[in-house]
Amino acid sequence: MKRLVRNGAALLVALFAAFPVYWMVVTSLKPSSEIFASTPRPVPAEPTLEHYRELLTGNLIPGVSFADFLLNSLLVTGVTVVLSGLVALLAATAVARFHFTLRTSFLIMLLVVQMVPLEALVIPLFLMIQRLGLYNTLPSLILTYLAFSLPFAIWMLRGFVAAVPKELEEAAALDGASRAQTFRRILFPLVAPGLVATSIFSFITAWNELIFALTFINDQSRYTLPVAMTFFFGRDDTAWGSVMAASTLFTLPVLLFFLLVQRRMVTGLVAGAVKG
């Protein structure tokens, strides 16, 4: 009896958690007639890809299609991820491998800075972007997201670097490897899985960001996906089929990457690293 109650509650939780995602995908696969039917169906009677086709072939505004926004988003996110991974790896190595005077202060600063409400930085960063002449350009977003993703990336990578046994590097140094060689041949390959996990977090930060993209970009053809979606969808017009198709396409990479990180976080990081 108790077990029954427990399993019943578990199913309710699962339903509550997963239903919106399910409903998003299902709606995107329904023909419009079914979406706007007076009685909604839990599964599409005649599943169709028409919304996806429409989305990927048509133009949202004259001359600009969904693919263009996708490209903007990919560009901004891609550059952010690469730069953030690189810079974070250097800083994480410094913090995890060296003892220097300002080390603890730096770590505390990282923690505090992550708690700064980024929403409060829109106005001063808008000022900076204006001054730098970067208003209405994608680099303005790359710079911003780089700064947003760095503190967490360094914090996380520091754990991965610290997990690599120091003896490995010392042995390499004894064998006459230079610091650069030790870094490239020993540390980097062992930290690579951690770098992937960290990059995914940076990816999610940059991919999902809305407020700054909304504020720094004026030219519609330079919108990133989040801005395009709030701007063209869900206002007064209710083309829910296309909206859900776009939402599904937007969500999919995040879901995939997220699940990937989850597994990595759970499985023993060090064990895998030493074997690799």
Added chain:
Amino acid sequence: MTELTEAPEATAARGTPAQRRRRPDRLPYLLLLPGLTIIGVLLLWPLGQVVAMSFFRLDNVRQLRGDREWPWVGLDNYAQVLADPFFRTVLRNTVLFATANVVLTMILGTLVGLLLNRLGKRMAAVVASCVLLAWATPTLTGTIVWKWIFDDTSGLVTWLFNVLPDGLSQAIFGRSDWTGYGWFNSPLLFFAILTLVVVWQSFPFVAVCVLAGLKSVPSELHDAARVDGAGPWKVFWKITFPLLRPVFGILVVLSTIWDFKVFTQQFVLAGGTQDRPTFMLAIYSYAEAFSPPPKYGIGAAIAVTLTLILLLVTGLYVRMVLNQEEYV
């Protein structure tokens, strides 16, 4: 450039580890330089800048570009904001909303965490994957989907209320036809839906953390208490909660920080920054600064207020983390 001048030294450092340790090492600072520069220029400097901006009257984009004077107004912006009765509404909205959301998120998340810990293996895997799904969904699309679920013509909730027997619906709510009912029009309902969305997005994190905490607690303690006849309520408050107190502490602080600065969900549900009665601090600051006519100084003053509130909470958080991570 710096690296070139460093090169001879790096060669010299190629001796034994003992030789290397002899003089202070500049390498860690070099490694830190790019990261520190980016964080300094793009996070710390703007943080100071927003405080500075709050002391000026800034209502023209040309002032930002540096083409026009910045008139110093001292604390006028703050005085103006604090004297505005609307600010009190916003503050009340923010505090009430954040409190309600933290409490609900913590309760639901803890219950789900406890539940996951007691489920059979297969059931736990199914529920955990569903919970992860809600967690991983981007804030933006998660909110858009809820907006569709509450759509006033074909939304699922509208349909559900239409399905209710007309007499019953009439007796409880005073209407039987829900088509065209604006779910987001009354501030109270708007906040209820916003709470639903935010709790849906944030309870998974709490559940996963509580579950992880539970897994690290030896189950003998719980078993012993149960054998002694303690009910689940008692077991939780006498054993689970004291053991997981640090986890709960950090979760409450993090949730508070997140729920105080909700922006995206509200922006999407309200369809922009026009719905003033439902404003909270983050969106209020944004709207003051960027909705025409722009008032960057006032917006900055509100942003500083929000930051100060969160700084207090952050202080608590840092202390907790430092107490836990002895190797920092």
